[in-house]
Amino acid sequence: MELPSMPAGESLLPAGEMVQLRSRLRRMTQRHDLASVIACAFDHRTRMLPFIYTDLKMVPAGVRAIGAALADIGCEKTRIVLQQWNKNFRPSQMRLDGRIPDLFLVSSMHLHSEACDKLIQDACRIEPDRRPLIIAGGPRMMYEPWQVFGSDPSQPWGADVAVTGEEYVFLSLLEVLLNHRARGESMRSAFLRARDQGALDGIRGLVYSRSSCDDGPAEELVDTGIQRLLGDLDELPHPVLGYGMLEPPGRGEALSASALPASRVRKHCIVSSLVLTLGCRFRCSYCPIPAYNQRQYRQKSGERIADEMRRIAESFGIVTFFGADDNFFNDPPRTLQIVETLARKAREHGRPFCKIRWGTEATVHDTLRMRDHLRVVRESGLTALWLGVEDLTGSLVKKGQDKNKTLEAFRALRENGIQPIPMMMHHDSQPLVTLRSNYGLLNQLQTLRSAGALYTQITMLTPSPGSKSYESMYESGQMIHKVDGRAVAPHIIDGNYVVASEAKRPWAKQLNLLAAYAFFYNPLRMFVALFASRSRIAYSTNDTRPLEETRKYSFSRRIRRRMYLAARAHLVDAGVQLFGMYGLIHTARRTLAWAWHLRRGRIERCTEVPVSRIPMRGVDGGAADHAIPGTPQSSGGSRIRLVQLGRKRAA
Ligand code: B12
Ligand code: SF4
Known part of the structure; x- marks a missing residue:
């Protein structure tokens, strides 16, 4: 299934919108001391022709762009960890500035799915009240966002939210969360409140889960729709910012005390x-x-x-x-x-x-x-x-x-x-x-x-x-x-x-x-x-x-x-x-x-397309933009129950 488009004339954001969002966020982040870790999932079994060598010697632009966006709005306490260079990295062991970060972001292509899921599962091992907000993005999430939400009730795991779009979607999410965040509150708790109050539903390009208990398995996925695209790419944050926050290559599970010095970046990239x-x-x-x-x-x-x-x-x-x-x-x-x-x-x-x-x-x-x-x-x-x-x-x-x-x-x-x-x-x-x-x-x-x-x-x-x-x-x-x-x-x-x-x-x-x-x-x-x-x-x-x-x-x-x-x-x-x-x-x-x-061996063939096992819906209760035909759609009943739950939490 091809992704649907926004109606004619609405695909692109109005000129200047991204620049304004960035400057609003710059003012907001002064009141929040955010620490973030962005991990790039990489499965080393994929190393072969034609990309062997380049796959390790080129910092992927996706994680670098998200890092640059954070640095640009003043969140300089950010580290980009490439599994290409840090095979053993474990989110449950990460500390930045002496603490568990507020945001844990994961980027993945489809072929690195297993590595991506392991990263999220490991991050979910952090005790619920200290757990960072887990956000997944990248090419895998653009087309199959449901994959980062576990559906096994006996072993619940999953990202809190998947971003199916680009920097603008991520920064819009951050703006809503920072607006909702009370002094000293964790980003995850701010996220849960914002979600339950329906504050995320206006941001196109997100898929988030809902369940009857916060740490339980996802019961339905809400898709806020196809993103609006940034037309003038000059409005993007400068990519140079992303190179200053790379985790040095190593074998450890935790993070190093400081990022890769500028003088050593070229050696690895x-x-x-x-x-x-x-x-x-x-x-x-x-x-x-x-x-x-x-x-x-x-x-x-x-x-x-x-x-x-x-x-x-x-x-x-x-x-x-x-x-x-x-x-x-x-x-x-x-x-x-x-x-x-x-x-x-x-x-x-x-x-x-x-x-x-x-x-x-x-x-x-x-x-x-x-x-x-x-x-x-x-x-x-x-x-x-x-x-x-x-x-x-x-x-x-x-x-x-x-x-x-x-x-x-x-x-x-x-x-x-x-x-x-x-x-x-x-x-x-x-x-x-x-x-x-x-x-x-x-x-x-x-x-x-x-x-x-x-x-x-x-x-x-x-x-x-x-x-x-x-x-x-x-x-x-x-x-x-x-x-x-x-x-x-x-x-x-x-x-x-x-x-x-x-x-x-x-x-x-x-x-x-x-x-x-x-x-x-x-x-x-x-x-x-x-x-x-x-x-x-x-x-x-x-x-x-x-x-x-x-x-x-x-x-x-x-x-x-x-x-x-x-x-x-x-x-x-x-x-x-x-x-x-x-x-x-x-x-x-x-x-x-x-x-x-x-x-x-005996070859068994697929008879149907893999779809989300978790029911999906759009914010208005209709079909989700990212759901492949055949995906179960959440029933009105469970929606009402969840909306009520949201109201209770908000109250
Ligand atoms: C450059 C490139 C490569 C380079 C990557 C080198 C590197 N280390 O960066 C090379 C040549 C090595 C490569 C190889 C492959 N590639 Co390639 N590649 C691309 C290409 C052309 C550009 C990627 C890029 O830099 N984009 C620019 C960045 C900024 O965009 P982005 O990564 O999508 O990130 C944005 C969003 O996704 C989002 N985002 C990303 N991460 C995160 C994380 C969070 C938390 C959030 C909130 C948002 C977010 O924000 C970013 C900024 O807008 C894309 C097509 C495209 N135009 O994107 C294909 C693409 C990524 N490649 C693809 C594929 C399939 C492959 C190969 C498997 C091809 C092959 N047969 O060998 C191999 C895999 C090799 C491997 N072992 O990993 C597919 C991935 C499909 C998928 N759904 O996963 C793509 C999308 C092309 C396609 N068919 O559509 N590739
Ligand atoms: S990017 Fe290449 S493969 Fe894709 S539609 Fe264009 S010409 Fe065809």
Whole structure:
């Protein structure tokens, strides 16, 4: 099910609304000494190609954004704990400023569900009267907020509230809670009162539980509806604030005395992901992004992006960025506004802009629309572009790509010094190899490699919550429920494992994925790359150091520098091959066992879509916006009982 949109004209918040909310909160927080811990759930079993390494070396933008929002309103006593760096962290052991924090926030993607639930369950072990308010958010909650509310009456656990939206929703919640909070009262108690008085019902983008006793199991979930989106992303708090509150990597269960010093951030985080634009005008059936964005395309201005990059580079030494864009070239005039600003800064200001390198995602079709502007795109620092090619023949999905267009886009990018990185999607009807066509997976990879692809991503078509085809993949029996008695766990629903397939031999599909990676990254290709490198493209030997600086070098130093730059540009291809092989070992280590189970074990298939077991409803008693059809809806009776309970508590 795709998420519904607000009625036309109401999807976006009025301009300035976010700025006003932030300044109101800044005044309010002076009277509250809040301490918060934000944890990013991460399941280490998900570490494999194509994201191995980046997954640990890039602080996720979601937790950083929530941390920045708290710092921006004056709540500087905040710590961001990444399970990527702190595997053993236990919320029940956390102390910040010598006390249990007031807020415990958890962010999670769907594939990290088990880690996320464990964090919440552990936080629930804290005695009820000292327990922080538990708020869950992130991509998992955007589509499946009910998952963070336990439904087992014998072991009640759960977040107090799930945020299905972005910073604005979280800050609006905080505003209501701080308004309700009495002196010395815990945030959780303020939350329970606000909830029972119906004060949360006006904040779109929340799902909270109700039960007949505060620490009992959730009896119903109330969904306050689809969020309103922030249109002008310049109104967001500055991301640089989030880097000052990171928990240093470690093995302990508790928190360190102080956050990671600024001088050590770059050692652990070499790439900074930044929100530049959000949204995409295509509507691929397996993708939840357009509906999540309510068909809106939102962006930051070039000046704002330049300022974010500059401050992060100057404060933390990070000069490599990744745009969290869904389709950066979606709207060429807006894209040009961003890249022209960055290119001008690089020309006129020297450091740090001339050192900045970044990558992002776009479609083949839109890359071709931007063909005449790719030079300025490169001058803005963009050196790598992830392209959603999926299938060169366009049989799986049509978004304006085919073999010729893809090759044309590759050529245009490389001529302008940008490395194209194809993202491929394998599916049931695609064979591994074909003889006379370009349909086979290996055939397509060979075409793309010959066209200059250095790196690639190959995933299997997998149901994605919030997408159009999500339910049909379950209802058609394509989605696997158990293999050999083993349930399909969330950490393997990531596109790297075959968990949805009608193929007679799904294990062969799993091996196809490995074969495809092994075909792309192998010692032979690495050897060839040492002589016929594909990484030596336009601008690849250019110096990123400012001209004024290199002019001062002696003649021999200049020659040495030139040789170094030429060697580096040449060897990148072989280096990427080596890295790919290292990633492949991890991928094979993890996925081969699954292929074996698929081969040997009995495959049980899903017959229905997983829905919330806890009844859900909207604030007006109607259907909840985030409930998948088939979700039980709370009865009027229990609602009345709970409303009465709320009134009693309020009195
Ligand atoms: C960059 C990115 C990555 C990077 C992440 C690197 C990193 N460490 O940050 C890389 C390339 C490694 C990656 C990998 C994968 N990714 Co990815 N990725 C993205 C992308 C494009 C941007 C993420 C981002 O930074 N967004 C910007 C931040 C600010 O947004 P956000 O995280 O949603 O956070 C906001 C809200 O959710 C909320 N929020 C977040 N946390 C919290 C917490 C609280 C308490 C509150 C109140 C609010 C809140 O506020 C934030 C600010 O607005 C998104 C798509 C998108 N545009 O969001 C997909 C996305 C997150 N990825 C996705 C997927 C599926 C994957 C992979 C499984 C793909 C694969 N097949 O391998 C892997 C998983 C790897 C792993 N082991 O974890 C899915 C997740 C779907 C889901 N429902 O969980 C997304 C949403 C794309 C999609 N299909 O819709 N990804
Ligand atoms: S082009 Fe990419 S972001 Fe846009 S709908 Fe298709 S898969 Fe999603």
